[in-house]
Amino acid sequence: MYGGMYYYPGFYFDPTYILILIGALLSMWASARVKSTFARYDRVRNFRGITGAQAAETILHQAGIYNVSVQRISGSLTDHYDPAAKVLRLSDSVFGATSVAAIGVAAHECGHAIQDQQDYAPLRIRASLVPICNFGSTISWPLILIGVLMGWNQFLIRAGIILFFAVVLFQLVTLPVEFNASSRALKILSSTGLLQGDENEGARKVLSAAALTYVAGAAASILQLLRLLILFGGRGRRDDD
Template sequence: MYYPMYVDPTYILIIIGVLLSLAASTKVKSTFGRYSQVRSLSGLTGAQTAERILRQAGIYDVGIARVSGDLTDHYDPSSKTLRLSDSVYGSTSVAAVSVAAHECGHAIQHQNNYVPLKIRGALVPIANFGAGISWPLIVIGILMGGSSLLINIGIWMFVAVVAFHLVTLPVEFNASSRALKIMESSGILHGDENRYAKEVLGAAALTYVAGAASMILQLLRLLILTGAFRGNDDER
């Protein structure tokens, strides 16, 4: 019978991260699905909700466009465009209204020069580059006999990715907080609808928490693996 000579125990960190992400994704899809069946009393569509909130905030230079896909809603600060998915743009459900209001929260952050949003924007190119180059640098460093310089650069590149995910948390939480306050104060949602909206946006927030946790676990695994390699290299 064949037994593997070595099983990497750090894989458990990857598995935990994957499970967290799957659980969060399942939660947001089920919650959005449930409240996408509940029509808001105001009768506003996601697009109409976004237009009303932006106008109330004194924002007239942000466009509203439809984007294909499921839960692909986002605010693009470079073009000042609020992009709403097919399931949000023309829907009058509580879920659609909530998501549209959340994206408006980002537009308001942009208008108010919200510092975490500016930091996240500055980290985007660094994080994208780091995500693609970190592991190759580390592997090359190891293959070159343990080049500490390349390994350290790779680790710091991955740290930039983790930093992006961490700074995303206050940005998303703040956008949801703004959305909930605006929807309640302006009468876009009424009574129990505000509680439903909180559930929708709370479930969405879990995906960002899970994403950040997954990145931290990957960084921890990276530090363990490179630390173990360096330890073995020092012994030689």
Template sequence: MITAYYYSPFYMFWDPTYWLIIAGAVLSLLASARVNSVFRKYSGVRSRTGMTGAEAARRILMSQGITDVRIERVNGKLTDHYDSKNKVLRLSDSVYDSASVAAVGVAAHECGHAVQHQRAYVPLTLRSALVPVANFGSMLSWPLIIAGILLSWNQTLIMIGIILFSAVVLFQLVTLPVEFNASGRAAALLADNGILYQEEVKDVKRVLGAAALTYVAGAAAGILQLLRLLILFGGRNRDGR
């Protein structure tokens, strides 16, 4: 027997599957706290070579024969990223001029993405191709799901919304090997180019490992959310059966 609350458009906000969302949120918060804690710790450890994040990035790119990537400063904390479209490596205020182990490690990680781009690393190419699909899904998935609920449980709209949300989750999953590979490249490049000593490279691995947890937590949260949507709406028709 189907109880009455299945017909309420607000059921999805208080049903037991909400624990899946709570679990995802907790994982994300823990991962964020971890990366901030580790970055703060190793931001206070100066590299023995005294090389800044920007200087380390220049040396790494030159060592890989990459001469067409600009290095720029970007405002914010941990806003570092590699812009493959414009071939720009952007380092945050806390990384660009800092000679800390953490800053050099983050700069090297972004260089890892530049190397991936130069060498046509397949997961990076796939992730780049998924960007417009993921952006589209992120923008429209929830409005379609909510519209489907409000329009007498329109299953078509709900399922289209779930499919679009699945594209977002797929993007998050493809991101994982890209990030892990960039971190692995970073550690090797720092050691090979004499930018950090071996014991400092171990510290960098701790910083980048903590950062990777944020991507893992994000993907886990996305999977849990998708699972919740499938539990709530999968196979349900307008009559609630």
């Protein structure tokens, strides 16, 4: 066994790849689930016939938010709220669509705008982590690989693992932000009557499926971090002895 890898005549086997496989399968399942659920309710037109953009503007104004613009962005499910620019961007499949799925997604993004207005703490924490997360996602693996190539340089390897931990932390903080936005969205849709009857259940299923992608992403990153600790943590302790 070498650094967590087992040697057999002719090849090496790294059992920690199982963790990567589990994470990949979780992510693929969650992605397929959200696409199929969105597609299902993308075919159901809401009773009032309003578009995603109209629903977003209605929700924002009812919340007393008039400094956030609603804009169209290309792509599918690329919807997001930009707190710095005060812009709510809705994808082609949401902006002008009248489906139950489109209204649910638009309301979810409005939930983020309302979080911003109310100074929701997890949203602020997530925003503060964005720079280090972007840096960590770019440089963590190169640092680890350089550390290995330099004879298991523990300073570089540990620095890479710490930066990757920042990426995991960002994804964990993202979970309550997304769950809260969906919860706000469903309450707004129900209380305002933008969706009626079974339409609200359809929106709930769409947003629940979308939430799974964040859970799966966080789980995959945690498994990746665990793999790094297994591969390099023990080696570091042996080198220190």
